[in-house]
Amino acid sequence: MSALLQEMGDRALALGVPLSVQVDLTYRCNEQCIHCYLDHTDHGEMTTAEIKRLLAEMAEAGVFILTFSGGEIFLRRDFFDILEYARELTFCVKLKTNAVLIREAQAARLRDLAVQSIQVSIYSHRPEVHDAITKVPGSLRRSINAIRFLKSQNLKVIIANVLMTANMEDIHGVRALADELGVECSLDPTVTPMMDGDRSILNLNAGDSALRQIFRDEAFIGNAEEFCAPPPTPSEDSMDSLPCSAGHTSCYVSPYGELYPCVQFPLSCGNVRQQSFLDIWRNSQQLKEVRSIRLRDTSCSKCAHGATCTRCPGLAFLEGNMRGPSTADCEKSYARTGIPSANLLAKKETNAAPRRLVQIQLVPPITGSRLSNLAAAP
Amino acid sequence: MSRKLYVARSPRIAARKLGEEMLVMSAVDSTLFTLNPTATILWQAADGATPLDEIVEHKICSEFDVNPDEALRDAETLANDLATRGILLISEQPIGAAKPRLQESA
Ligand code: SF4
Ligand code: SF4
Numbered sequence: 496m497s498a499l500l501q502e503m504g505d506r507a508l509a510l511g512v513p514l515s516v517q518v519d520l521t522y523r524c525n526e527q528c529i530h531c532y533l534d535h536t537d538h539g540e541m542t543t544a545e546i547k548r549l550l551a552e553m554a555e556a557g558v559f560i561l562t563f564s565g566g567e568i569f570l571r572r573d574f575f576d577i578l579e580y581a582r583e584l585t586f587c588v589k590l591k592t593n594a595v596l597i598r599e600a601q602a603a604r605l606r607d608l609a610v611q612s613i614q615v616s617i618y619s620h621r622p623e624v625h626d627a628i629t630k631v632p633g634s635l636r637r638s639i640n641a642i643r644f645l646k647s648q649n650l651k652v653i654i655a656n657v658l659m660t661a662n663m664e665d666i667h668g669v670r671a672l673a674d675e676l677g678v679e680c681s682l683d684p685t686v687t688p689m690m691d692g693d694r695s696i697l698n699l700n701a702g703d704s705a706l707r708q709i710f711r712d713e714a715f716i717g718n719a720e721e722f723c724a725p726p727p728t729p730s731e732d733s734m735d736s737l738p739c740s741a742g743h744t745s746c747y748v749s750p751y752g753e754l755y756p757c758v759q760f761p762l763s764c765g766n767v768r769q770q771s772f773l774d775i776w777r778n779s780q781q782l783k784e785v786r787s788i789r790l791r792d793t794s795c796s797k798c799a800h801g802a803t804c805t806r807c808p809g810l811a812f813l814e815g816n817m818r819g820p821s822t823a824d825c826e827k828s829y830a831r832t833g834i835p836s837a838n839l840l841a842k843k844e845t846n847a848a849p850r851r852l853v854q855i856q857l858v859p860p861i862t863g864s865r866l867s868n869l870a871a872a873p
Numbered sequence: 874m875s876r877k878l879y880v881a882r883s884p885r886i887a888a889r890k891l892g893e894e895m896l897v898m899s900a901v902d903s904t905l906f907t908l909n910p911t912a913t914i915l916w917q918a919a920d921g922a923t924p925l926d927e928i929v930e931h932k933i934c935s936e937f938d939v940n941p942d943e944a945l946r947d948a949e950t951l952a953n954d955l956a957t958r959g960i961l962l963i964s965e966q967p968i969g970a971a972k973p974r975l976q977e978s979a
Contacts, residue, residue, distance in 0.1 A: 499905050499907065510891065512891060554889070557890070557891060559887065559889040585886070585889065587887030610900075611887065611898070
């Protein structure tokens with residue numbers, strides 16, 4: 496992130512402005528990726544008019560960066576109508592897509608509309624691997640063709656890959672493909688649970704040793720010594736730090752108008768069909784709750800990784816407590832440094848303790864529509 | 874100064890007001906700029922139809938206690954600077970409808 500954007504983020508935080516919002520236009524998709532956590536059935540998407548009204552409200556509220564994602568955004572017949580309106584409102588627009596439906600004409604239109612960047616999901620450089628993940632024969636070829644069309648229009652393209660057992664051999668191949676195409680490349684090292692709490696897709700994760708290998712690979716993480724350094728003891732200042740931008744300077748709106756702190760944080764804060772965007776942003780009790788989270792009042796305050804961990808409050812919420820640890824981040828912290836987290840140590844102790852025949856567990860309360868369907872980036 | 878200058882926001886930018894300042898991002902190279910309050914006033918008034926001297930007279934001199942000639946010179950320098958960076962268009966003729974439109978916010 497540029498220093499200026501960081502400074503703007505700080506200013507937005509001080510002013511209470513939602514600088515960046517992701518809007519998922521649809522959960523429908525023309526791919527059926529094995530790791531996707533969406534319900535692709537249309538349960539009543541916002542209409543063109545509803546989305547335009549939302550965009551106007553978001554512009555009024557000060558939103559600058561607008562990310563359109565899904566599902567597959569190009570499945571909406573009104574996509575360019577919506578995009579054109581968004582650009583009239585001078586948003587900095589970013590897109591997330593599988594690009595299968597982008598041809599020369601669409602690429603030229605995206606250039607005319609001065610879209611800032613297009614993130615394209617690519618899981619392997621080999622068709623047999625990528626197409627097996629998307630379950631669509633020919634999808635890799637079409638996505639790569641689309642990237643070429645986009646590049647020929649001088650658009651900024653970022654390949655987004657997700658590490659899984661199915662493609663762990665191909666991460667360098669995808670990077671080489673990105674280099675050949677002249678585009679950036681990112682790698683998400685973990686698959687996250689379905690937003691209804693279903694954790695079955697987690698068994699697609701590449702596992703601890705693959706994670707450890709990647710966290711020592713300078714092609715992905717930069718300076719390995721720095722990246723894997725043991726965490727410093729959390730300072731008093733870090734105890735007051737915020738976990739992330741979710742609910743502070745950013746939020747997420749689903750195709751059905753539900754507003755959440757983040758695409759990965761399925762705590763419903765209101766619906767833009769019933770309330771204005773700004774009303775929800777300013778007055779939602781759920782958002783106020785999210786904004787009150789500080790390291791010092793989470794169980795992570797006692798963890799060695801407390802100050803450096805990327806603890807995701809959304810994933811923690813999915814595990815039952817937004818102020819608790821997120822196991823995916825505990826695993827990442829461990830893979831990075833070799834130092835187990837407070838959470839992993841506690842789990843070990845619990846497992847080592849003699850088991851009673853009947854165990855009674857305290858289940859944390861479920862707030863909001865934790866069980867509703869939610870999208871995230873493809 | 875006898876010749877009239879017209880200024881219009883480039884359509885290939887993203888922009889939003891944040892507090893008193895304007896955030897502007899060029900779509901050409903993703904460079905981010907912030908405009909201070911005076912530059913923001915000029916930017917918002919740059920509709921392609923109002924000459925720069927009128928913008929300075931009605932929007933800047935009326936707001937700030939400044940010498941009109943000096944303010945116009947400063948505004949021309951600023952406009953040229955923004956034009957060099959590709960986020961403002963300058964012409965001696967009125968410039969066609971300046972899309973995208975700007976929203977007031979925050
Ligand atoms: S840490 Fe989690 S909740 Fe926060 S912005 Fe990242 S994904 Fe969203
Ligand atoms: S490693 Fe786990 S327990 Fe430690 S701070 Fe991160 S999420 Fe919390």
